[in-house]
Amino acid sequence: MNQTPARRPVLAVVTSTGEAIRFFDGLNYEPLGTLPVAAQPHEIAVDHTAELLYVSHTYRSGVYTDPGEKAHEISIVDAFRRELVDVIPLAPEEAPHGLALDAGRGLLYVTVEAGPAGGGAVVVLDTASRRPVGRIEVGAHRPHWFAITPDGRKGYATNKADPFISVLDLARGELAGRIPAPYGTEEVAVSPDGVHAYAAGMALHYDGGPAGRPPATLMVIDTGSGEVVRHVSLAAPGCPVHVAADGRVLVGLVATDAAGHSAAGRLSVHGSGGLEHHFDAPVGKVPITIRTTPDGARAFVANLYSGTLHVIDLNTGTVERELDIDPGDQGAHGIAYLA
Template sequence: MSGTLAVVSQSGNSLSFFDIASGQRTAQMTDLIPEPHELLLEEKRKVMYCSHAYHHGHFWAHGENGHQISIIDPDKKQVVNIIDTKPALGPHGLVLDRERDILWCSYEEHEKSEGGGLIAIDLETHKIVKRVGSSTKTHWFVVTPDGKKAFTCNKTAPFISVLDLENEVMTGKIDTPGGTEECSISPDGKHAYFPTPGTQLGKVPDKPEILVIDTATDKIVDRIALGGGAQSTHVAADGRILVAEYRFLDGRPANGRLSVYDPKSRGLIGRADIGQMPLTIRSSPDGKLGFAANIFSGSVSVVDVSSFKPLETFVVDTEKSKFSNLCQGAHGMVYFP
């Protein structure tokens, strides 16, 4: 077990680096722009991109929308540039299109029109070169491997938006009455996975499930029943579907579970106990390790996804936010081999 994990504290405005073999924090950046959310590594320029969604708070209750993406040198542990996403506000999800050398970013609102969508940022000029509206607040999204199509998680909205990225137009909606959470896509791009219903703080929803979307037909072709509500999915390199399930007992957060499903049978393979309110999930390139950011615990659980044995817990930031009175101490992550 080797490598480095970089993880942000949303409410602590910090970025920590952990040595996976020793479990030790090796470095910490403590002066990020408020509310760092998602992290993405770009190997070509050897930098990370970090979105800043709000000035403080969280999706359900927050201050003014952010409008920045930090560019971070992971070797120097420095912010080396800032991308301004205006007029797109509330940037969140990040997806890299290596072939076109652009960074796709979701946004929740726009200065000049209603609703959110996606923007494409040229990584040489840092200019916005495309914008595709989704007709509502957009939080996360997936892009097909050919870079032509996207499906958006709109959280509380009762639909998934289908976007044509080449022609910059929304082409359809997939009905999801309960809303959806963080989505993922299979390695071959044929299926996208959306947890539903949307997160309900204080309780586990009735009949939580993963919607399996056929990306060619834009249809729901299967449903994976879950044992608990889910805030996110992630597909490992071998195609296995990792799901972060949260739990509440008597209205109070309890430890969650990292559940793993087979991509063909879509049956449950195994589960591991993790921390409270797991949000972001990532995995090692070989698919052997799963990482779950437990936002209410302010920690990251490292799990062997073959034996489903928790291997390590990285304590990131356990302080409560002075604005929300919640611990929002672990969110976006990047794994370095």
């Protein structure tokens, strides 16, 4: 009697420069193929039940500090077939970036830098109709990453160029508060139990003045009170933040040399709550996105300037593999892992 072989996990990595998604076997990391997509894909949200990827397209060319023409699409990709399913146009909304999926309610939250209804906002998409059903102003110019609590009631939008994190009441569809973050923030992540949110920032828009740059820290936020309950010291400015299924907090550290040029970064791994530092592991230049396997045993780190992806064993702190994604200066960005 013939048996269908068990399906193997898939690892997907976006290259903004290469305008494509690279697919790899999720166990041995052998290449499976490349899917060309629209200009400058950035981040990925995963619908594990439908086995779909939602991919944001932020700019036609350029970067946050020099964007050029802004894009307005969300691509939908079948992860296992490696096929483009649909493209959702968000125009006249501009520059979608951060994505968060509430699979239970069938809602996809997308940050946009601007639109005709106002400034920076979170656009709410219905995943069944693939149409916008709401828009929530964040009170900032160009929001970036976004995360929601497990119960789907609160959302957190980080702002690279504004001194606060925007807190959204998703049930009411309104801005509910601001968490002070004087030097701007990059990615935000919420713990699986919903008790804490974590954010860090590279202070890209702060010259430091006479005192120099501010100390690099990880912000630990109590989601109940909306207050920062501690700052955890980091060896270098943090950019991406991710929480594994076991509660460990992973931060990508962006390093520079004495001349101010990008240098090899680190993956900083902390215990639940962020306070206890476990270890650092070497990664490439400008780690931009971190994701983990469902069991929390391995981390994947996309390195923007190196155009590589590091696979880290989180039990030993060692680098298992380094995958070449694209040699461009935005060669590796969003990551998805589907088992």
